[in-house]
Amino acid sequence: MVQISPLNSISLEEAQEAQFRLVDTITKHFNGNDILSTGDLGVRKEFNKPSYTKKIEDILADYFQVECAKLVRGAGTGALRFGFMSFLKPNDKLLIHSAPVYPTSKTTLDAMGINLIEVDFHNQQQVESTILNNSDLKGVLIQHTRQKIDDSYDFAQLIHVIQSINSSLTIITDDNYAAMKVNKVGAQLGADLSTFSLFKLLGPEGVGLVLGKTELIDEIEAFNYSGGSQVQGYEALEALRGLIYAPVMLAIQANVNEQLVNQLNDGIISNVKRAFLANAQSKVLIVELDRPIAERVLHYATALGAAPHPIGAESKYEFVPMFYKVSGTFLKANPELKKTMIRINPLRSGPDTILRILSLSIERAMRD
Numbered sequence: 001m002v003q004i005s006p007l008n009s010i011s012l013e014e015a016q017e018a019q020f021r022l023v024d025t026i027t028k029h030f031n032g033n034d035i036l037s038t039g040d041l042g043v044r045k046e047f048n049k050p051s052y053t054k055k056i057e058d059i060l061a062d063y064f065q066v067e068c069a070k071l072v073r074g075a076g077t078g079a080l081r082f083g084f085m086s087f088l089k090p091n092d093k094l095l096i097h098s099a100p101v102y103p104t105s106k107t108t109l110d111a112m113g114i115n116l117i118e119v120d121f122h123n124q125q126q127v128e129s130t131i132l133n134n135s136d137l138k139g140v141l142i143q144h145t146r147q148k149i150d151d152s153y154d155f156a157q158l159i160h161v162i163q164s165i166n167s168s169l170t171i172i173t174d175d176n177y178a179a180m181k182v183n184k185v186g187a188q189l190g191a192d193l194s195t196f197s198l199f200k201l202l203g204p205e206g207v208g209l210v211l212g213k214t215e216l217i218d219e220i221e222a223f224n225y226s227g228g229s230q231v232q233g234y235e236a237l238e239a240l241r242g243l244i245y246a247p248v249m250l251a252i253q254a255n256v257n258e259q260l261v262n263q264l265n266d267g268i269i270s271n272v273k274r275a276f277l278a279n280a281q282s283k284v285l286i287v288e289l290d291r292p293i294a295e296r297v298l299h300y301a302t303a304l305g306a307a308p309h310p311i312g313a314e315s316k317y318e319f320v321p322m323f324y325k326v327s328g329t330f331l332k333a334n335p336e337l338k339k340t341m342i343r344i345n346p347l348r349s350g351p352d353t354i355l356r357i358l359s360l361s362i363e364r365a366m367r368d
Contacts, residue, residue: 005152006277015251025063039233052233068217070210071231076176076197077104079208086219087170095140097121099147100332121153139170144178145279156189177282187212199312202242256346285344292339296365319348
């Protein structure tokens, strides 16, 4: 049986503390009148962006305890793209994990003409020898969540190990599906840049966040000089509001997942072989069925009210439970999973709703 190692989610108490700390940080940057606003538009001469956008970037840098923060267009994909552009040029070498690269990241890296050097991030000796044997490496991409179903590398330790081997390498982390669910993102653990989507954290469409070293974010600022590239003040405020509510909402979601794993593995529903939690890419419930009926189960789940696909994967628009196929990167590693496994994200629903839809869907699929 494959060993699964999902990321540890913060508790509800820790999530509340994260919410309180963010609100406290906001009060140190905004006065009461200014925060009761929808934000400004256009480019302020001294910032080359809306003043509210600049102030909220300062809040986020303060909250995450990093040198600098930059709101960008393009959500998580845009954040990663600008992060890559800040230190990579065509034909540069980038170290990656020997696993399927997240599709939108691969599109950017291919378009930039980046040479990808693969290594197993679980093997410290292999990581060290690969870095030492590639003296022209420019950086490392580390995905915070899992790329393969059996990934288990320690994210913080990996950052530390790479820095101890070659401190001049730029480490960029993809913290999508991890930010506000875990205690720290990459830039808080020593990486040069952290990137993630704020649309996945109840924010507006298309807004991403880059955190980290000032010198790299200054490069990103230069790429986004035009007024049309700037995240407007009202968008920045909406992203901040979403971020306030995200940690508690995500902690409740994680708690529902834990309840479901226990109930399903206790045999509450027939034809469920096992259930487990995995970061695929968001932390979700994976249900393995004892027969190859996964596609039919998903068909009936949709008819029973479950969402069949994500919008932003945990965006503000998603609240009914989502029943869908296991992730593309997981399927690329093992295509057979499509027949027997489904992925469930409770989103805002409780365990009873999930169990009802799953039970009825399996019952109908078995009748086909």
